[in-house]
Amino acid sequence: MNTAMQTTHKVAALYIEKLRDMNYVDTSELPSKMMDEFNLKPQLAIDFILALETLDDSIDHINTKILLRLIDETFAQIRYSMDRKDKKAVSLITQAQEALNTVCPKLGNNIRVGLNQTLYDSKLPLEIHSVDPCNINQKRSQPIDIMPKLPELLESLRRQKVYKTVFELYEMVVPQFQAFSDENQLALIAEMGCSKKPIAHELSVLMLLHPKASVRRVVAKVLLQLADTKHFTPIDVRRLITLRNWVPVDERSEIDAIVSHLRRNGVSPAPYPSTKISKIVGSSTDGAGVLCVFIEAKKNNQRQIAGFLLKINVGIRDTSMVHKAPKQYLDDMINEQAKNNLPMKPVSKTYVNKIVRHFLSETIENGNVPDATFIEIAELVGADNWQPQALSWEAEVDRLREIYQDQLSDVSIQRSLQRSGDWHMREDIAHSWFDTGELAEQVVIEAANQHESNPSASLEDITTRLLMKDRLDKWKWVLLFTCLWMRSQQVHELTADLLVVLHCLDKQIDVAKIPLLENIAAQTAANVCRREMLLLL
Known part of the structure; x- marks a missing residue:
């Protein structure tokens, strides 16, 4: 191992040791004491990525969890730098991609799974360039063995209650899909699209919001070829109409063609579900240009909490949905934000509709699409008018x-x-x-x-x-x-x-x-x- 690599590993080891000395157990966030004592610079992401090769392949080992959490935090710093259009951000992305290219072929599948999730959560233009993980010796263009079994696997996971909704399934599947080549991702999506399993077909429609443009742009063509009306449901049509307005303009014609074909064959869009909104709160806009919205609604007598962040010159950023939330859940969230000195107050649905339409337009203008969870949020609040419309x-x-x-x-x-x-x-x-x-x-x-x-x-x-x-x-x-x-x-x-x-x-x-x-x-x-x-x- 060369001297530079040894130094890199020592830097990562120092942070891991420090966190272990703090009895760091909850890896969902870094302790404030750590953030106060160390200036966690974004360029440390490169050191942390390269240090992954020193770990064994146990995703549950505390050192692995800490290192992935450090990578996640430094990725967030890079994302903030990109949002500010700092010149160093482009260089950091290039260096991070080079580090991934260097280390990923040496990683076991379990570490790769965790790293894929971290990459997906970061929303950075980074990816793992390697052969498909299901067969380390195969070429990228070869079909993968899991393909015919995928719909049955998804159905089995549903029966085991591993996920509650197709949106949760999307968040589970997409990060791992991105470990595959574009060709194999599209082959998997096609397999889901023609499946008789409803959950697989629902998931294939949501893939029109795939975060990678090179995949997303082809999904509509794939589904158009598979537009067998017996597989598409009224809910699918409603979602197609919604997300059609959420993708860049040059990606809409194939979706229009799918919807037209389905309408001609008698498949009409389902109405939005009936829900009762009990509370909407929003934050002021902070110095980074970020504001957040939380919505509490009742659906089927169950309390659900939706949340999302909006950022000036970026668009819709992070989305979340909590099902079967306890009665005080939203109040606890508001109190937590108050501890961070983030001003929040009740806001109207009219206000939320106005700002959402504006930030949807910013998202699309930047060549991005919202998370699939944003469709679930729109359905929860019955927001059939959430279409991009920039404010003047x-x-x-x-x-x-x-x-x-x-x-x-x-x-x-x-x-x-x-x-x-x-x-x-x-x-x-x-x-x-x-x-x-x-x-x-x-x-x-x-x-x-x-x-x-x-x-x-x-x-x-x-x-x-x-x-x-x-x-x-x-x-x-x-x-x-x-x-x-x-x-x-x-x-x-x-x-x-x-x-x-x-x-x-x-x-x-x-x-x-x-x-x-x-x-x-x-x-x-x-x-x-x-x-x-x-x-x-």
């Missing part, structure tokens, strides 16, 4: 301006701007209202240089203008979504002040003259300096 920032501000017209005199504007200046610190409105990443670091350096060259110029003004030069579009949307959130259900008493900030941005007033933006820039600079100090410790 200007039109929304105009609409809000009409409501608060009496707050827009010169005197009222100045008072509002002063009142909202410290809102980045208000726990009932804001959470982490500052910027991070390469751009934030560059802004702090450039602002210091400009101030040194011209000491009479305000450092605060310089920092604000430099930051907002590249981040203003994001902050305009953060503030707009926060304003819409404040108005939903029960209108917050300070909503008009935030509308004034939006009004000033629309009128292109100097950002350095808007106290809230100036304080966001100051908080950004403070956060950068704090991180730099931690790196020196």
Whole structure:
């Protein structure tokens, strides 16, 4: 083993040893003490991936669980870096893929299963390039032995209650499918599509939301060739119509052809199931541009909790569904978010419909599709109108301006701007209202240089203008979504002040003259300096 590889393995071993010393048992998340003591940099993902070859093939061994959890956490850091469009993100993805290519042929099947799940959860453009795991000696293009047995296997798992719904099955199957070549994945999907087993056929329809575009684009063609009406149900047709609007435009024609064929043969879409929504809560939009929604509904006298994250310039991110939830489950989730200082409040279904349609359009614009679980959520809330429709920032501000017209005199504007200046610190409105990443670091350096060259110029003004030069579009949307959130259900008493900030941005007033933006820039600079100090410790 070369010296560089030995060093890599020592780095991973250090983190594993530290976590074991902390009696780390719950591998669902890293302990806060660990996050406080170590700066878990995204580039450590490469070290952790390469260290996988030092493990035996036991997925249940604590060292394996810890290392996969560390990989998951560093993958999340890379994902945040990609969302911010940091230049280093592209390089990190390339290095991570090279590390996977190096180590994966040496891994046993059990470790590969865990790694496949981690890759799937990360939503990063990474994959395992290797031969199919069911036969390590076969060529990628050869058919796989499991194919004819798959529908029966899925049915057997259903009888054993390994999964409750086809959506849970999808989340189980897709990560492992991605260990196969595209050709073999499509062959498996075709086998499910022509199966007489209902669960296999349902799953084949959901594969139209496969995360890998090269597979997803062919699935519709495969199903079109198999469009035997006796296998498709009204529920299948309803889902086809729904997800047709959730895929990129150039992937819709084959789905349209399937639906038309089924309609001509008398298979109509099933209506959305009847459910009773008992509670909807949503969060404010944080500094990363993320907001979340939780929905509690009753279906067949069972309480179900749906949740999803939305991110500005990204789209629909993480989705979840809890079946047979205890009575206090949602309240406990809200209390947990409160501990993390994330503001949440009851919101209306109208508000949720509006933001979902917008973020669906962003998802598609980025060439992605929502998780299959998002269909389950849409069916739970009866959201037959969840179709992509981007909001116009200007039109929304105009609409809000009409409501608060009496707050827009010169005197009222100045008072509002002063009142909202410290809102980045208000726990009932804001959470982490500052910027991070390469751009934030560059802004702090450039602002210091400009101030040194011209000491009479305000450092605060310089920092604000430099930051907002590249981040203003994001902050305009953060503030707009926060304003819409404040108005939903029960209108917050300070909503008009935030509308004034939006009004000033629309009128292109100097950002350095808007106290809230100036304080966001100051908080950004403070956060950068704090991180730099931690790196020196």
